[in-house]
Amino acid sequence: MSEVVKLERHDVIAIVTVNSPPVNALSAAVRGGIFECMKSAIADSEVKAIVLTCAGRTFIAGADITEFGKPPKPPGLAEVLDLMESSPKPIIAAIHGTALGGGLEVALACHYRVAVKEARLGLPEVKLGLLPGAGGTQRLPRAVGPELAVKMIVSGDPISAAEALKNGLIEEIVEGPASGGEAFALKVLAEKRPLRKLRDDDSKLAAAKADISIFTNAVAALTKKARGLEAPFAAADAVRAAIELPFDEGLKKEREGFLKLVASDQSKAQRYAFFSEREAAKIAGVPDGTKPRPVERVAIIGAGTMGGGIAMSFANAGIPVTLIETGEEQLKRGMGVMQKNYEATAARGGIPADAPAKRMGLIDGKVGLEHVKDADLVIEAVFETMAVKKEVFEALDKHAKPGAVLASNTSYLNIDEIAKVTKRPQDILGMHFFSPANVMKLCEIVRADKTAPDALTTAVSIARKIAKVPAVVGVCDGFVGNRMLAQRGKQSEKLLFEGALPQQVDAVVTKFGMPMGPFAMSDLAGLDIGWRSRKDRGIKSEIADALCEAGRFGQKTGKGYYKYEGGSRAPLPDPEVEKLIDETLQRMGRKKRVVSDDEILERMMYPMINEGARILEEGIAARPSDIDVIWLYGYGWPIYRGGPMFYADQVGLKHIADRLSYYAKETNDPSLEPAPLLKRLAAEGKTFASLAQQSKAA
Template structure:
């Protein structure tokens, strides 16, 4: 019998237990274990009913995606499901933890399902650029109806046990998965309940068969944010097969759709991103087994936009926060903004109605830095100037308890210089949150020269606890994300001096898949910020300066690189901007030329790749995939392109190096010369991925 599954007999109840830590993924061994033990239970004349349960912290949490793209190993999952579904004895799935992907497909093949109250059930394959490939798109609509099935399959988000029970996906909510399922199993036998095969039950499809708009409207609502992605639309088509085709034909078409997506570039990129995120949590250069410090309370200094957003992230995770300001008025304003944000989310149904009050109760507003004294982690979120941050850290020695981790939320500044203001630099690091901090997933964890390994582990683990994606980076101006973004900004500005218009540049960038182009982003942030900074440093940028001199500061003034109609954030091309650019170029004795979209794309993306190569060579990022994680979760890089370094490998490093050398010469810009690491990899026909595999120096 299998090492990952066993069969126990409790008189008439056969209990098949899967035990394959950590998440009972459907590897070939687990599939074989289920098949062998279910067959053995069917063959045992004493057993009248079968319970399928899992050991450890969860039910089957999905497929073993390390098997994807490799030759298939028997048994096929569909063969396992067919055996379960066609069992002459009732089979009950006992769900706890998560039943996701293939795990839920196993449960759907069972005749009945029960779950613990905290269980989550879902088909998230779309997030890997796939669709469910073992009957999920055919059985789930029959279990819950096509509207909820579309939400779960095309949207990819799981539902809780209460919603699953209400929708008919599970029969009962039980206390213990195995014991609760066993009691339910005995009831099934005592009541002589029929075998409910979802494949044979079309009752919940009847309304959509009579009025297909029920289905199409649900699809339209859920795919609004799926621009550029293939999988959500393929998944929607597959759910449609359940309505339009007999079960076996729908199953066949689903499988064809799954296999097509499995070999697609998009799914390969999305699966890469999945592993890159997990890899980023592994900290290079930290001794194995290093434990983080205990964090029971967090203090956040500054109740402005960033500080408030960070406080919300901790309260969302149930972690108490002391929110500190210099004056009562600023504190009151910050607390009010958080309250309104949560109340607006609750009004939309995003969180329970009682959540705003519960979360606000976790935030203790205080005036004065001395109130950091009980915090295990202190996060400074004050103005982005070195003088102010140094002043705060200079005082933290006096008030923070020994062993507290001291973090600066800075997007550019030198953490080593900040740490030098304290007598405990080993406790100091950066935690760069992205705005709005309660929404954006990335947190760049900045390792300073003297940061202790356990402080670093603490920051990474707490970031994960508050549902952020941590990426450890080194100290340099702008760290990883903003340092690369600066190269794109430099080229965007140069393109205006050569003949491109803001709307052309932005259109190329958004067509590539980014949420915004550089000029629309500038308008959103406020052009006056850069203008003041340039004046302080004695730097000129004639076109941007001319816009600001004309009072065009961006969205806040209704005019920037674009114009904005009252109450709208939609950027509209403005002939006045084109005129201003022409006049500025005439003053500088420059002539506009036609700039192709291809050149714009190359000059937007390739200099960032080049900077990424320098970041890797300097050890600012440990792995190319860490850079990709930063861009995927902090800057809206399209997930179906895998991240800038992954995308660069797909384009070809030789081509990128050649084009950079060409633009360096054509535009007389030595900063575009290929970085030594990029040139070396290109010359050797290697990829950035080969660095992680230890195949390149």
Template sequence: MSEVVKLAVTGHCAVITIDAPPVNALSAAVRRGILENVMAANADSAVQAIVIACAGRTFIAGADITEFGKPPQPPALNEVIEAIEGCAKPVIAAIHGTALGGGLELALGCHFRVAVADAKHGLPEVKLGLVPGAGGTQRLPRAVGPEFGVKMIVSGEPISASEALEHGLIDEIVEGPADGAIAFAKKVVAEQRPLRLLRNDDSKLVAARADRSLFTAAAAAATKKNRGVNAPLACAEAVSWTLDTPFDDALKKERETFLRLVNDDQSKAQRHAFFAEREAVKVRGLPKGVKPRPVERVAIVGAGTMGGGIAMSFANAGIPVTLIETGEAQLTRGLAMMQKSWEATAARGGIAPDEPAKRMALIDGKIGLDNVRDADLVIEAVFETMAIKKEVFTAIDAHAKLGAVLATNTSYLDINEIAAVTERPQDVLGMHFFSPANVMKLCEVVRAERTAPDALLTATTMANRIRKTPVVVGVCHGFVGNRMLAVRGLQGEALLKSGALPDQVDAVLTRFGLPMGLFAMGDLAGLDIGWRSRQDRGLRWDIADAICESGRLGQKTSKGYYRYEPGSRAPIPDPEVEKLIDETCKRLGLTRRAIGDQEILERMIYPMINEGARILEENIAARPGDIDVIWLYGYGWPVHRGGPMFYADLVGLKTIVERLEFYARSLNEPALKPTALLARLAREGSSFASLNAARTAG
């Protein structure tokens, strides 16, 4: 019998326990063990009911995705579920932790389901570019109704035990999973309840079958934000089969769809993102045995938009925060904005009504930098100029306690230079959050030349505690994300000089899958930010600077690259901008021409990839996957395209090198010449995926 699945009989109840840490994934060994033990329990005349439970911290949390792309090993999950459905005795799933993906599909194959109060239930396959592949698209809608079922499956988001009970996914909330399931099993046997097979229960499909528009509306609502993404639409279509396709035929179609999507580039991209995130959080180069420093209180210096968002992130995780400003007015304004944000979230049902008060109670507003003295981690979030950063860090150094980690939220500046003004450079590093910091998932953790290993580990550990994805990077102007973004911005400027218009460039980028175009994003952030940064560095972008000099600073002035109606954020193409671009180009002696969408896409994306290769050459990023994670979680890169370095492999590195060389020649832009690393990989017929694997193994 199986080593990872055990069978024990308690009274007249057989308890099958899966013990395959860390998350009891449905590996071939687990599937085989469940099947063998279900058949043994069903054949045992002394057994009246069967409970399927899990050891450890969770129920089955999904399939073993390391098996994807490999030859299938028997038994298939569908075979295991069919054996459970065929049992003559009631089979009860005892859910705790998370029942996700194949774990929930197995539970749906049981006759009954019970769960502890804090359990979560979901089918997140869509987040890997897939549909559920073992009957989930057919059984879940029969349990909860097709309208709620399509919402669950297309979103991939789990629901709570109380929601599961309300919608009929589970039969009872119990105190302990195994004991509660045994008690429930005794009731089922005593009451001689009929065994409920979801495959045969169409009761919750009747209304939608009579009025198809009920489902159509629910499916449209579920998929409306998934432009160009295959899996959500495939999920919605699969759920629709519950209304018009016999169950077994629908199972075959579901499996065919799953296998088709497994080989789809979008699913490969999403699976790459899944694994890249898990690799990115592993810090390379740390001495064996190093531990993070304890952190009980955090101080945030600066109560503006960024500082307030960072403070909210820590309070959301239950960590006390001292929020520091230089004046009462700035502090009051910052605290009020945080209160307003939490209250709005509560009004939408995102948090409980009493949560805003609880979270505000964790934030202690103070005036003066001497108030950093009690903090174990200090994060500076003040104005982005080196002089101010140095002044603030000199004061922090004077007041912070020994051993405190001192972090700057700078987006671009040299952290080695900032660390040099302190007497403790070993404690200084970067924690670059992304706006809005209480929402965005990424934190670039910047390792300076003298950053101590335990300080670095403290920063990544704290980022994880506040549910951010930390990616360790090195020091350079803009680090990884903003360095590549600057290259894209420069190419946007060049495209306007060549003949494109802002709305044409932005349309290409949004069709590619980015949430916002380059120029609309600039208007939203404020064009004066980049203008001021260029002035500090002695740079000039002719068109961008001319737009700012004309008083067009973005949404804040109701005009930038676009114009904006009062109270609206919708960008409207403005003939005045086209006139300004034409006048600037004439002054520079440039002739503009018609630009095609493919050229725009290549000139926007390929130079970024090239810069990513340069970043890898310089070891600013450890792996290509780290760059992908930064762009996925910090800049809205479409997950179904996997990140810029993954996308490069899809296009083909040889193609990218050829196009970069073409643009370098035709535009007389030597900066577009392929980097040595990119050229070598293309010449060898290799890929960033191969480089990623080598650096991960190393």
């Protein structure tokens, strides 16, 4: 028998237990073990019923995705499920933890399912650009009906055991999986229950068979936000096959859909993103076994938009927060905004009705920096100027307890400079949250020159605890994300001076899959911020300055690069802006030309990739995949394109280097010349991914 799957007999009940930590994934060894144990149990005349369960913290939590793209090892999952479903003896899946993906498909091939009350069940394959490939799209609609099935499959979100019970996915909620499964198996035998093979039970499909609009309306609502993604639509088609085709034909359709997706660029990008997120939590250059410092209480300095959002992130994770302001009025305002945010989320069903009170109960508002004294982690979220930050950190040095990690939520400033004003530079680092901080998943963790390894580990660990995706970066202006974004901003501005219009540039960027174009984003942020900053530094930007001089500050004034009517946030092209651009160019003696969409796309993306190459060369990011994680979770880069560095590898580095050289000459902009690393990789026919492979080999 297999080492990872064992078979025991308790009188007439066979217990098949999968034990393949950490998540009992369906590797070839696990599939083979289940197959052999099931065969033995079915052949044993003493055995009357079989319970399939798992050791450790979870039921089977999915396929082993490291096997994707490699030659398949027998037995295939379909072969294992056929054996189980056709068993003449009842098979009961006893679920705890999560039954996800292939794990739920295994449970669906059993005749009955029971679960502990904390269990969650789902088919999240769509999040990897796939659809369930072992009967999930055919059996789940037969278990719960096509409406809930398509919701679970197209969203990829799991359901609770209580919801699974209500909808017929499980038969009972039990106390312990193995003991509960065994007790249920004895009940099945005592009551002589017939075997329920989902493949033969079309009863829950009847309504949709009679009126397909029940199904198509559900799909239309679910796919509204799936812009650019292939998998949600392919998954919905496979579920439709369960309604319209016999079971075996539906399985064939599902398999065709799965094989097409698994070979697609989108799924490769989404699987890459999945692994990159996990890789980002590994900190380069920190000794193995470095433990995080304990964090029982957090203090946040500043109750504005960022500070409030960060405080909410900790309260959401059940971590007590002291929120500190300089005055009662600012504190009251900040606490009120958080209360309203929570109440609005509860009103639309995003959190339970009692959650606002519970979460606000974890946030203790105080006036005065001396109240940081009990915090294990202090995050400063005050105004983004070096003088103010230094003043705060000088005070923190006096009031924070020894060993507390002191973090600045800065998006640009030099953490080494901030650390110098304290006597504890080893405790200082950056934690750059993205706005709104209670929603956005990314946290850039900035490692300063003297940051201690355990302080860094603490920041990464706590970021994950509050459901953020941490990425460790080095000190430089704008770190990784904003430094790259600045290159795009520079080019978008230049394109206006050459003849492109804001709406043309933004349309190209959103068609690529970004949530907003650079000009709509500027309107949202407020054009006056950049205008004042330019004035302070004696810098001009003729078109942007002319807009501001005309009182067009963006959404807040109803006019910026676009116009916004009746309080709407929808950007509408404005002929006045076109006129203003024309007049500015005439005044400057500039000639307009026709700028193609292809050129816009290249000039929006390639300079950012070039800056990414410089960032890697300087060691500001440890891996190309860390840069991609930052763009996926902080800037809305489309997940089906994997991130800027992954995208660059797909396009080809030689092509990108050649085009950058061309634009550097055509626009007389030496900053567009390919970075040395990009040049070298392009000349050697290599990829950014090859750098990660080299570092692993080393």
